[in-house]
Amino acid sequence: MWYDIPALSKLTESFARLPGIGRKSARRLAFYMLSVPKEEAEAFAADIIDAVQKIRRCKICQNLSDTEICPVCRNSQRDHGIICVVEHPQDMMAIEKTGKFNGLYHVLHGVISPAAGVKPQDLTIQQLVDRVNETHPSEIILATNQTSDGRATKLYLQNLLAPLNVKLSQPSYGIPVGSDIEFTDEITLSLALEGRWEL
């Protein structure tokens, strides 16, 4: 059939492997690539190669960086005694946007997930332990997500870090600002009541 152009099928498959891109979108994107000027498609490919070649993990916090040590870890104005452990670079981005956290980070690059076959050694947990042993921070905030894998990972880290003589904490969970008690899910609501703040 006319439309079995191997290079086109291969490009469609490649797009379909991206997260959140279904088969129809993948085909649309592949056709789009062939509809724009060749230079534009080549520039897109070059941007991918440039990014994967320039961006690596910061030697200290394991966050993405185009320098060996990321700007946060290099910044002497920040509190190097507090480490906030997050799952993904995007989580760190969200916390940075608040402008309210002045410590350092540690990016796990995932969560322990038996279902997805992700083991502790697939994450940057060893680097975290080494870092704690070397730098002796005063506090570690375990800011994994409130999912079952996130909670299990938090518990795993809690057990692992407890003997290292460091204060462990986690962000408070509760009713999101601007939302109604009526529409807050049961788990959040029970956490919010359990962890109630004194007035």
Add this chain to the structure above:
Amino acid sequence: MWYDIPALSKLTESFARLPGIGRKSARRLAFYMLSVPKEEAEAFAADIIDAVQKIRRCKICQNLSDTEICPVCRNSQRDHGIICVVEHPQDMMAIEKTGKFNGLYHVLHGVISPAAGVKPQDLTIQQLVDRVNETHPSEIILATNQTSDGRATKLYLQNLLAPLNVKLSQPSYGIPVGSDIEFTDEITLSLALEGRWEL
């Protein structure tokens, strides 16, 4: 701020330019590219470059092809006297899937659209006229979409091709198979009544 990594921002922008990819998806895709093994991201970039370098337009029908003349135009079993004019390669793909059309195609690569600034000379209309003058087909099916731009383009082609002494036709429009009259939109229903088939 830590997350202003130029190569990452550039890749995010590139993804955001793709059709149907919003800013949040673009960021997610850029982070995804950096989370997979480097070789995988480079292979994706290579697939893009491979596709845009190998795939061009068929010299005859202007459809995408990895050969100078596409397999449909090369096929002597097909009726070279009928040309079905479509907007996009995807339209041709849809018609080929029916297995009911044995003629050739002509792909316009768009529609005339004053709103989007697409003029007749931006499409493969001149190639169609040249082709008709050279090959003298017996019939041309104008299968542009039933949108206002598609209909305007059909009318434009109709006026342009009328003096060339070729039979012009269009696919019938009407009630889709399997749907109810009750739920058919007014325009389709009125077209279906106007173009009613004798029993």
